[in-house]
Amino acid sequence: MKIKKLKPLLIKIFKKHGLSNVHSTISTNALINAELVGAYGHGLSRLKMYCDRINKKVINIKPKIKVKNISRSISHIDADNSIGFVAADIGIKKAIENANKTGIGLVAIKNSGHYGLSGYYAEQAVKKKLVTMIFTNAPPAIAPHGAVKRLFGTNPICFGTPSGSKIPFILDTSISMINRGKIRVAAKYNQKIPKGVALDKFGNPTVDAKKALKGVQLPIAGFKGSGLAWMVDILSGVLTGGNHAGKVKDPFDDFSGPQNIGHLFITFKTNLFVKNFTNRIKDNIKTIKKLPKIKGIKEIMYPGQNKYIRLQMNSKKDIYISEIIKKDLKLLKS
Amino acid sequence: MKIKKLKPLLIKIFKKHGLSNVHSTISTNALINAELVGAYGHGLSRLKMYCDRINKKVINIKPKIKVKNISRSISHIDADNSIGFVAADIGIKKAIENANKTGIGLVAIKNSGHYGLSGYYAEQAVKKKLVTMIFTNAPPAIAPHGAVKRLFGTNPICFGTPSGSKIPFILDTSISMINRGKIRVAAKYNQKIPKGVALDKFGNPTVDAKKALKGVQLPIAGFKGSGLAWMVDILSGVLTGGNHAGKVKDPFDDFSGPQNIGHLFITFKTNLFVKNFTNRIKDNIKTIKKLPKIKGIKEIMYPGQNKYIRLQMNSKKDIYISEIIKKDLKLLKS
Numbered sequence: 001m002k003i004k005k006l007k008p009l010l011i012k013i014f015k016k017h018g019l020s021n022v023h024s025t026i027s028t029n030a031l032i033n034a035e036l037v038g039a040y041g042h043g044l045s046r047l048k049m050y051c052d053r054i055n056k057k058v059i060n061i062k063p064k065i066k067v068k069n070i071s072r073s074i075s076h077i078d079a080d081n082s083i084g085f086v087a088a089d090i091g092i093k094k095a096i097e098n099a100n101k102t103g104i105g106l107v108a109i110k111n112s113g114h115y116g117l118s119g120y121y122a123e124q125a126v127k128k129k130l131v132t133m134i135f136t137n138a139p140p141a142i143a144p145h146g147a148v149k150r151l152f153g154t155n156p157i158c159f160g161t162p163s164g165s166k167i168p169f170i171l172d173t174s175i176s177m178i179n180r181g182k183i184r185v186a187a188k189y190n191q192k193i194p195k196g197v198a199l200d201k202f203g204n205p206t207v208d209a210k211k212a213l214k215g216v217q218l219p220i221a222g223f224k225g226s227g228l229a230w231m232v233d234i235l236s237g238v239l240t241g242g243n244h245a246g247k248v249k250d251p252f253d254d255f256s257g258p259q260n261i262g263h264l265f266i267t268f269k270t271n272l273f274v275k276n277f278t279n280r281i282k283d284n285i286k287t288i289k290k291l292p293k294i295k296g297i298k299e300i301m302y303p304g305q306n307k308y309i310r311l312q313m314n315s316k317k318d319i320y321i322s323e324i325i326k327k328d329l330k331l332l333k334s
Numbered sequence: 335m336k337i338k339k340l341k342p343l344l345i346k347i348f349k350k351h352g353l354s355n356v357h358s359t360i361s362t363n364a365l366i367n368a369e370l371v372g373a374y375g376h377g378l379s380r381l382k383m384y385c386d387r388i389n390k391k392v393i394n395i396k397p398k399i400k401v402k403n404i405s406r407s408i409s410h411i412d413a414d415n416s417i418g419f420v421a422a423d424i425g426i427k428k429a430i431e432n433a434n435k436t437g438i439g440l441v442a443i444k445n446s447g448h449y450g451l452s453g454y455y456a457e458q459a460v461k462k463k464l465v466t467m468i469f470t471n472a473p474p475a476i477a478p479h480g481a482v483k484r485l486f487g488t489n490p491i492c493f494g495t496p497s498g499s500k501i502p503f504i505l506d507t508s509i510s511m512i513n514r515g516k517i518r519v520a521a522k523y524n525q526k527i528p529k530g531v532a533l534d535k536f537g538n539p540t541v542d543a544k545k546a547l548k549g550v551q552l553p554i555a556g557f558k559g560s561g562l563a564w565m566v567d568i569l570s571g572v573l574t575g576g577n578h579a580g581k582v583k584d585p586f587d588d589f590s591g592p593q594n595i596g597h598l599f600i601t602f603k604t605n606l607f608v609k610n611f612t613n614r615i616k617d618n619i620k621t622i623k624k625l626p627k628i629k630g631i632k633e634i635m636y637p638g639q640n641k642y643i644r645l646q647m648n649s650k651k652d653i654y655i656s657e658i659i660k661k662d663l664k665l666l667k668s
Contacts, residue, residue: 073407074437076607103408104440108607131573146634147625159565161572169568171561220555227505227637230622231493234503238495238614239465240607245621266600273410273442273574280572287579288564291481300480303561 001321007032010047013332017054018061019083027085030116036314037307041181042116044321045188048328049252050083056255059083059113065090073102076240077109081258084115091265092121096128099267105130109263110241114138114251119172119304122160125267126168133266134158135236137243139250139259141180141217145226148203150216151246154180155232162270163302164282170304175229176217183209183217184252188324236262335655341366347381347666351388352395353417361419364450370648371641375515376450378655379522382662383586384417390589393417393447399424407436410574411443415592418449425599426455430462433601439464443597444575448472448585453506453638456494459601460502467600468492469570471577473584473593475514475551479560482537484550485580488514489566496604497636498616504638509563510551517543517551518586522658570596 001009007028014024027050034043053059063082067090069075075094079087091109098105115121118134125132138153154174163169174180177197186193186209198212199205206212219225237244242262249259270277289300321329335343341362348358361384368377387393397416401424403409409428413421425443432439449455452468459466472487488508497503508514511531520527520543532546533539540546553559571578576596583593604611623634655663 070606071437074602074606103405104438106438106602106606110607131569144622144625144634146628146631147622148628149625151622151625157562159569161568171565173558173561177555220558221511224507224554227507228491230636231505234495234615234618235465235493238608238611238618239604244614245618268408268440270573272404272408272440273444274572277572280578281568284568284572284579288478288481288485291478291483291485294480294482297480300478302564303557 001319017051023086026089027083030085033120034116035319036311038310041185044325051332058255058258073098073104074106079109079112081111084113087112088115088121092124095265095267096125099130103269103272105267107265108240112261113259118156118158119170122158122170126160126162129162130267131161135232136263137233137236139248140246142176142219142229143216145223152229155229164278167305167308169302175219175225183212235264335653351385357420360423361417364419367454368450369653370645372644375513375519378659385666392589392592407432407438408440413443413446415445418447421446422449422455426458429599429601430459433464437603437606439601441599442574446595447593452490452492453504456492456504460494460496463496464601465495469566470597471567471570473582474580476510476553477550479557486563489563498612501639501642503636509553509559517546569598
């Protein structure tokens, strides 16, 4: 489907479910961006889930979002269980504003929901010539090191910086071996998942996506990954006033209440400590790209580069709509 | 050797090499702490290296350390190639001061050197009831994803927070499969290293510590770990004015100039966004500790807990001095 046809369709669907025109547009742009960068687990495959949560009144369609400025650098946002995209959009804009004023911004958000890709918000800050770190927690997926029950979310760590070129440096990496969204997509299409990324609910290794969703995802690097996931839970949940310690509800399976996810955005100017940041980062990337490469590797890519290339390519094409998504769209617009 | 005997001996050695009494004491405390927490790769095994670097005038024994306050929250320190312990000690104290004043502190340091364990400085902030994140780069050890040559350091990510108990939550994790310090210790004692953590200089897997030091260490989780190491290089090197992109000299092998390492310290108050942080973090840890455990695991430990227990135990005992370290001490004090 052409993007210019898909976009008004998604806006129409969100508006039909009660979101304002502005909130529908913000949510639509985030979903389409996820499709374009190839992060299908955060794209159209989630549309029905968002609409279901609105129908069950666990996403608030008329949120009274409160922004409290603690200082000129620090703000706290109560998102009143708005759709996550809207909370994150307000949050990153506030973090950008604070960093522009004082050099550094720290913005915590509570009572939010799943907001898609952290990298999408990081890009906004990077376009304003800021460095950013973004943390969010997520529903239980990973067992803490030593435990047999999932508790941490896939809890991404996201870091963005201007790169000195038009392609931003955006690292957006979940602490699980693979993203939960990818397992969800595999389950939706009855595909297998790679070995070594998940256990079933009995603690046995599995390549069955549906069994993996009921079991445990494995963290990267054992106790190191488990520790990083714990750090993200504290930064985005304990500190912000959001849910934490496994209490974030699964958006697909649990409609008993809002998610109350927390996010934390840190932003700062690139030129606080050096005058020639652009030259320095260009030199950094150039030096690394020049290294001798593994056989078969043409170019050493920096984080975000592949996504940017996919975005450029896919923006010129129609967006592929699978039969399952077609059904979702038909159901949701009628 | 008894700690109360070792401490004046180390201070004497540093003073004999030209450090001031204060700088000698700061450096001695950091080295003894590393021994007590069991991080032998950052302890006495490095003493001779520091003295060698002082002798070769690539550590500055009379540094003119400049602290520039960019704002009440943000400071930049030029460590004038002091011994790293001293630069980091000033840096974390400044970051604590800034966070106490404004809620958040951001301190960048350039022209510093190897400072031992990031967690040692994180502890100082946590004792003052602050959350902290600490980044530093290090000499080339890890190949960027896709490259066959080492460039990134083991580039630790460190995060600390008050835990609501006397044992702080301190995650201090290198982005390599194992710490370079551990490989150095293994090489010093002709011990083997585990499989799958390093390649020799020809790109073949090796368990020989000496061959590993000449080859490449492997990052955790492939491109994810490589991306995290890159992030740390940018945060601590590119941004601060420190060396980056593989230009940090190996302190053991390269005496052609100072290391010019960069560090970045972020600190903030725990009660910026919630009034009951202590209860929240206690609840978080308690919930996770209560999870069903893998067979043979008695307790789920949070990051820093094991180190704290070792510190308590080892503080009551003599510090073990190997024959090699005995020789070092004899040589350095005479």
